[in-house]
Amino acid sequence: MAVFKTNLSTVGPLQRFGNIYYLSGNAPHRGGEDQAYLLIDPVKRVVQIGLWEKGKLTVYAPPGGRLPEPPDIRKLLANSPGERAVSAPGAPWELLPVQGRSPAAYVEAAASPNITSLSLYCENGRPYMAMLLNKPTAGARLTMSWNFAERLVNLAVQRANKEGTYWIGAVAGTPLVQHLMTQQGTAFLRINGRLEGEASLANAPAVLRSSLRSCVRF
Incomplete structure (x- = not known):
């Protein structure tokens, strides 16, 4: 009460x-x-x-x-986080096993109306980010943003399934991995400028070193 x-x-x-x-x-x-x-x-x-x-x-x-x-x-x-949302600030980063390839770096979104999780992985020697949504989203492209204490990183992501719940974008050429390795606390998330909760940065450096060592120079 x-x-x-x-x-x-x-x-x-x-x-x-x-x-x-x-x-x-x-x-x-x-x-x-x-x-x-x-x-x-x-x-x-x-x-x-x-x-x-x-x-x-x-x-x-x-x-x-x-x-x-x-x-x-x-x-x-x-327009608000639902009953299946994760409470802020969310859980630390972890390694997500992927059959037949190196594990991905995985974190659940916290207090987000639409984002379920985010993951970074290597594909053909280049780093990519995948975003999983909890409901279908229209369109073929979105701008997904990470806000690290006013340091904004915008990623262009493309629809990767017909339902519009799985989106993928290239990370190379952006400072995303650098900020995930050096910043602390949480990063605030946005889709097309709309606030979408946050992601914990706890344990990110160790997990990223393990998952991205074949495509990122640390």
Whole structure:
């Protein structure tokens, strides 16, 4: 309850959608990571709460099932991290085994509405980045950005499956690996300029040295 109250510190007006009264808000300057919504059905005498903590959503629904979300709340849900999101700052980098080739450097995105994970790997002597999304995205090309304490690295990525959930971009010629090796804390992520959570930088140097040694000179 204390977290819920904090995450409604900056709150919008009480509104109505059919029989449902609702409101939403966020902790000061923490929209997208620490926020909440409240649905009230006075006819059924039940409430439903959606609570984001560090970018992960938990829904507290009535015993009889979830209430229908008003359009404003559906829009909030679509633009915010979901129930399967990873809480910020996320887990350290790790080696991801790949059959028949060297392992990839892998990290889960944290507090992201759309990005599930990112990985770096070698292909034909060159480094590449793969991005896995949790929902289909239209188009053939995107710009995926890493923000390292105001040092921005933009990568052009291309659709790599028909569903639009897997995207690949070349890393050579960019300072991405250099920043991953030297920066600390977290890097903030963007797709086409839209904030997409963050990625931990913990353990990145050791993992990258192991996975990219055949295509990057350290």
